[in-house]
Amino acid sequence: MSATIRDVAKAAGVSSSTVSRIINNKGVISEETRDRVLKVMKKLDYVPNDTARSFANGSTSAIALVIDVIEARSFSNNFFNNSVFGIETIAHENNFNLIITNGHMQKGNTTSADKLVFGKKVDGIILPNSLISHTLIGKLNKIRFPYVVLGDPRMLDADNSWVDINNVQGGTLAVHHLVENGYKNIAFLSSGSKEIFNQDRITGYSRALNELGLPVLKERIRHCNSDVGSGLDVMSRMFQAEHPPDAAICSDYYLAVGALRAARQNGIPVPEAFGIISFDNTPVTELSEPSITTVDIDTFGLGEQAASILIRKIKDKDMSSRQILISTKIIERESTKRNRRRQDGE
Amino acid sequence: MSATIRDVAKAAGVSSSTVSRIINNKGVISEETRDRVLKVMKKLDYVPNDTARSFANGSTSAIALVIDVIEARSFSNNFFNNSVFGIETIAHENNFNLIITNGHMQKGNTTSADKLVFGKKVDGIILPNSLISHTLIGKLNKIRFPYVVLGDPRMLDADNSWVDINNVQGGTLAVHHLVENGYKNIAFLSSGSKEIFNQDRITGYSRALNELGLPVLKERIRHCNSDVGSGLDVMSRMFQAEHPPDAAICSDYYLAVGALRAARQNGIPVPEAFGIISFDNTPVTELSEPSITTVDIDTFGLGEQAASILIRKIKDKDMSSRQILISTKIIERESTKRNRRRQDGE
DNA sequence: CTAATTAATGCAACCGGTTGCATTAATTAA
């Protein structure tokens, strides 16, 4: 059907080696030959067959992103969403293709990640820490296959490259922001106890309180389900305590909205008497009333970094491993904007 | 490094043809030979090289999804998000890989879509109607390359396969829902005048009003920017009109929130005196207060259908083209839940 | 019992690039 490199060679009166060298800018080619061949390529609508190319030089110019989605239909995670674009952007700049595959589906005992790696369909792979295991990492390391983990894989002792949001710093930042705005009794509503990101945020929260000389009370740290009802219940109960908190840091917007509603139901004005910070700057936090201050996590940048490291690793297999933490920042909104002068007594 | 089919053949004392036939379940192989070869494959950790395979049989078992993202960093579109999962799910079931590429970036005068198609990196392609042109479609048709368009490509006269949300039906549905709840003077806030989906929704809206014997007033149809401020301004101005609307259908949640705030600022209770429906069932509509009734669009299903058609087309190049419209449905919430008995006078 | 089938497997070409190693012509050094 379409022209091959030999068709071009024949039509231009050269050998296919010459055409190949022209395509790849290798070797020394005379100007006339180059021009003639390029013209023929244009005329024949010649496009090199990428598969043949990959086959010949043993590399695919493709990377894979493995995602961790069990119930695909109900998935709507903007973490994933933005990371993908970061990854795609960098891949694109480096002339790599991005393959996306769900690591949960599998045929027999091989996951799609296995198939892509050992079937040599990709040159490198990005996988979430939720999907890694000693077995898989062991296999990857054994054949020195380039990979980068999304999220700190601290469950493994191995030395490997990863990129994560600095959730410890995020927790600290949230506390500092609240304290600067005059809040002192800060609760933490986590969306689960097992997730490393929740653990890290709590670590940062506790550390900041310590540094500021404020007590870390375990009854102020609550693990909830990730839904409004759970946030509302947990927060309501905290309001009944002897020393109720005057602020809450929430792991996601569901909990933040729940906390907001709990405050309202208890007649506690936000932000005057109660401050709220949510992690993850989503439209809900922006459009809530009052709008909710957030710890913004740069998931696009996360993807960029992951892809960037991976591609460097592909190009230089001897590159040492990298661990990158991406700082968060506060997006200040109404839910913590207490009039500081009044609170500070100035 | 890793074992090839010839290594396996040698170790099992057979020819590589036999091994190939065993891998692909082709031809007739004796039980003993099969067992022996399978054991050797296991022992040598043999995995067929997918690139070599693609090269040999001229098909890649991969499809591409081209996305239309100009400003990647600020992208957060759950339309795309869910569609991808629908596509990936079906691709996976059919042993296809999914490559994602941004159709906007380009080197020279070839887009990434061109490269994937003409470089034969994929067997088929899904592309949004916003990115197609007569040129591209012409080229694809010329080489009979399988493709499916996301969104009705009615700007082309060509006969091609596409999948779209039934936005006309969505507009109709929204009107019916409002009328059933006692609203009669319904405005439409569109997020733009050029987008086909907005045009279709307005068509459905107008058609439903006609059928119900209600007037279609052009001052009730407003094209806004997709932000809260725009929705608020436009709606506020409509409230000043001689015959203000008693309900609004909004193309997205920004406009819906804007309309809601306009109503509040004008002292108009929602849903009692003003009803609001938004397209696209996102967390903002669910968590708004009052919560907002939405026209739910099944973007996951959209992706599934697109991938399904594409893969069938790849397997049967002579398949006639398909056009699929996916119906919307109402998710009823507080913003339209007027007490019907009282309104109906029952 | 011989001829015609069928079963099981091997041979070798092919898919379309890439690249090490010639080869030839042109240029420079001695």
Add this chain to the structure above:
DNA sequence: TTAATTAATGCAACCGGTTGCATTAATTAG
């Protein structure tokens, strides 16, 4: 002027599967 370089290009093997066409052995039909 001849030998040594350098420039420009060709030859042919190779990457790892797949498959049409033998080939041989075993089975069945006549």
